[in-house]
Amino acid sequence: MTAADKLRFAVQGAGEVSALLMRPPEAKWLLALAHGAGAGMSHPFMSALAAELARVGVGTLRYQFPYMEARKGRPDSPAVATATVAAAVRQATELAPDLPILAGGKSFGGRMTSTAAAQTGLEPARGIVFFGFPLHAPKQPATKRGDHLSDVKQPMLFLQGTRDDLADLTLLKPICTKLGRRAALHIIDGADHSFHVLKTSGKTDSAVLQELAETTASWAERV
DSSP, rough: OOOOOOEEEEEEEEEEEEEOOOEETOOOOOEEOOOOOOSSSSSSHHHHHHHHHHTTTTEEEEOOOOOHHTTTTTTOOOOOHHHHHHHHHHHHHHHHSSSSSSEEEETTHHHHHHHHHHHHTTTOOOOOESOOOOEEEEEEOOOOGGGGGGOOOOOOOEETTTTOSSSOHHHHHHHHHHGGGEEEEEEEBOOTTTTTTGGGTOOOHHHHHHOOOOOOOHHHHHH
């Protein structure tokens, strides 16, 4: 398994945050990977995802949002979160000037990444990956959180489970259709927002992680 190097980088107006760089020898891309609202960059899902991505040639720069770094329960304001995303992409570029940069994240982290892209362009990130886009609050179908996606210029990959109660697929699919060629939607049958699957699905959580990684690498080849 590829080891992760610990580092820190500055976020304008919010001090420094911790990060983990995992770059396999055969890396073809580096993904600035943000965590979800309730767990940090070292959560088992994030660690396992980074390992699977490394297996298929996608290096990762996992990083903390300032609130997680300070062990606060409430997520940062959008302004602080998007500044953190932008700082992470800059850091990724400095760490791997020879690799194309991707950006994205789990749930909240992915939404803050696309928000940053909609507001500032988030260059030089070539594409954005959502590991479960949180379109609405649990079991409260709505689309407002997706309004900014039309302002994102980069290609976007949505990785969504059919049991995700934060993204009603009947609402997300039309959004992706409207985005046209900029959006790719990959649906994982039986997966919830955490990408857990029921035993009756015939799949395992580890197989889902492999699918997430392999789909990301295949999509990255085209962006």
